[in-house]
Amino acid sequence: MAFISILLTSLLIVIHPTSSAPWPNSPPPPPPNPAQQACKVTKDPKKCEESLKESPTKNATEIIQTALDISYSTNLIAQSMTQSLYEASVGNLSVITITKNCLDYLENSAYRLISTIDAFEDREIKNCRAWTSAALTYQYDCWSELQIVNNEDTDLINDTMTFVDTLVGYTSNALSFIMAFDVYGDQTASWKPLKTERDGFWEGGGGGGEPELEIPLRLLARSDVSVCKPDYDQCTYETVQEAVNAAPNWSRGWRFVIYVMKGFYEETVRVGIEKQHVVIIGDGMGRTIIAGSLNVSQPGVYTYNTPTLGESSL
Numbered sequence: 001m002a003f004i005s006i007l008l009t010s011l012l013i014v015i016h017p018t019s020s021a022p023w024p025n026s027p028p029p030p031p032p033n034p035a036q037q038a039c040k041v042t043k044d045p046k047k048c049e050e051s052l053k054e055s056p057t058k059n060a061t062e063i064i065q066t067a068l069d070i071s072y073s074t075n076l077i078a079q080s081m082t083q084s085l086y087e088a089s090v091g092n093l094s095v096i097t098i099t100k101n102c103l104d105y106l107e108n109s110a111y112r113l114i115s116t117i118d119a120f121e122d123r124e125i126k127n128c129r130a131w132t133s134a135a136l137t138y139q140y141d142c143w144s145e146l147q148i149v150n151n152e153d154t155d156l157i158n159d160t161m162t163f164v165d166t167l168v169g170y171t172s173n174a175l176s177f178i179m180a181f182d183v184y185g186d187q188t189a190s191w192k193p194l195k196t197e198r199d200g201f202w203e204g205g206g207g208g209g210e211p212e213l214e215i216p217l218r219l220l221a222r223s224d225v226s227v228c229k230p231d232y233d234q235c236t237y238e239t240v241q242e243a244v245n246a247a248p249n250w251s252r253g254w255r256f257v258i259y260v261m262k263g264f265y266e267e268t269v270r271v272g273i274e275k276q277h278v279v280i281i282g283d284g285m286g287r288t289i290i291a292g293s294l295n296v297s298q299p300g301v302y303t304y305n306t307p308t309l310g311e312s313s314l
Contacts, residue, residue, distance in 0.1 A: 037188035038063045042176045044169065051170060060177070060186045064120060067174035068132075072113045074167045075139070079106045081160045082142070088156060093300045095149050095157070101304040102142040102164075108273055108311075109138035113171075116178075125182045132175040139168045145304065223259035223281070235261060240269045240280070240290060240309075249274040257281065260288050268292035269309045280309075 035057050039048035051070060057063045082102050089095035112135035119127040146161040180191040225243045228235035237243045240260055247256040255277045262283040269290065271278055282288025292308035294301050 034059060034188045035063055038177055038180070038191060039173070041180045041191050041193050042173045047169060048173050051173065060181055060188050063188070064174065064177045064181060065117075067170070067177055068113065068117050068120065071135070071167070071171040071174050072110065072117065074163075074170050075106060075110050075113060075135075078139075078142075078160070078164050078167050079103065079110065081163055082106060085156050085160050097300045097302060097305075098145045098149050101145050101302060104304075105138040105142040105145075109135040109142075109171075111273060112138070116174075120178075125178065128178045129175070129182060132171065132178055136168065136171045136175055139164060139171055141304070143168060145302065148302070223257045225256075226259045226261060227265070228261040229263040229265075239267055240265055241267055244269060244271055244275060244278060244280075247275045247278050251276050255279050260290070262287040263289070265290045266293060268294055268307075271309070271311045273311060 035052045036045075036049055038060065039045040039052070042048040052063065052066060055066045055070075057066055082099055086096065086099035086103065089099060112131040116128045116131040116135070119125075119131065143161060143164045146157065146164060150157055150161060176194065179194055180188075183194065184190045184192065225237060225246055226235040227237050227240050227243050230238055237246070240258070243258045243260075247258075249272075256275075257279045258281070260280060260282045265288075267290065269292075290308055292306070294306045296302060296306060
């Protein structure tokens with residue numbers, strides 16, 4: 001009987017555990033911290049909260065503005081550090097090439113971040129997402145290139161690479177905030193870790209179906225300049241790069257259409273970041289062919305330098 005009594009007492013203790021309810025007059029819990037709520041959508045919430053600690057924020061708008069300011073100011077410092085690395089690498093072709101590429105990346109990143117900051121003031125959230133994503137890509141590419149020469153084992157390379165990695169984290173935070181703002185609204189309490197297409201999540205496209213062609217066909221029917229091989233006599237330029245260089249800088253009013261006639265163009269074409277709204281059309285697959293000849297096996301050439309047609313800063 002004693003054994004049964006002990007067993008019943010144990011069951012009662014299990015069934016009726018000690019209540020953890022607060023005392024009647026205990027103070028209410030502190031209100032949720034908006035920055036803490038926002039940071040839960042980032043890759044590293046603790047580092048995110050640490051980055052926002054010095055700049056008190058009250059709502060989603062202030063959090064995003066602060067995150068973008070942190071990313072841009074850090075980008076400027078990264079540019080300065082990379083410039084110092086470039087100047088200190090005289091005689092080392094590999095480091096010189098990579099740091100020059102990295103400077104291009106960071107210059108493009110700074111431009112995209114400024115565009116994002118301006119767009120956010122006008123609540124152009126889709127543009128903010130696109131441009132912050134572009135800035136993040138440029139920064140990550142810079143970090144990836146520095147990783148190639150990290151075996152040089154110099155403090156300046158290591159310090160620069162570490163700082164760019166920090167920059168990538170700040171911009172990733174800003175992008176996460178902007179996407180959460182777009183998906184869940186301006187109440188940080190409703191923000192959740194974002195899902196992607198890999199999770200089976202697709203954002204609504206406003207009716208579904210394939211997106212409309214961004215460039216109206218009527219614009220493709222005309223061209224501002226044309227390119228052809230020397231045996232043609234009815235075109236403006238002989239190379240695609242010449243035609244790109246002829247495009248106006250920072251154009252916001254119209255698309256600059258370049259018509260490349262059939263032929264084989266052996267060249268590497270670079271579209272500067274100031275050459276906006278440039279459209280290049282040809283005579284079709286297998287008829288208009290542009291092919292560069294740069295590859296990573298050549299001295300001083302890395303992946304960044306090899307695209308046949310790519311955007312780069314000047």
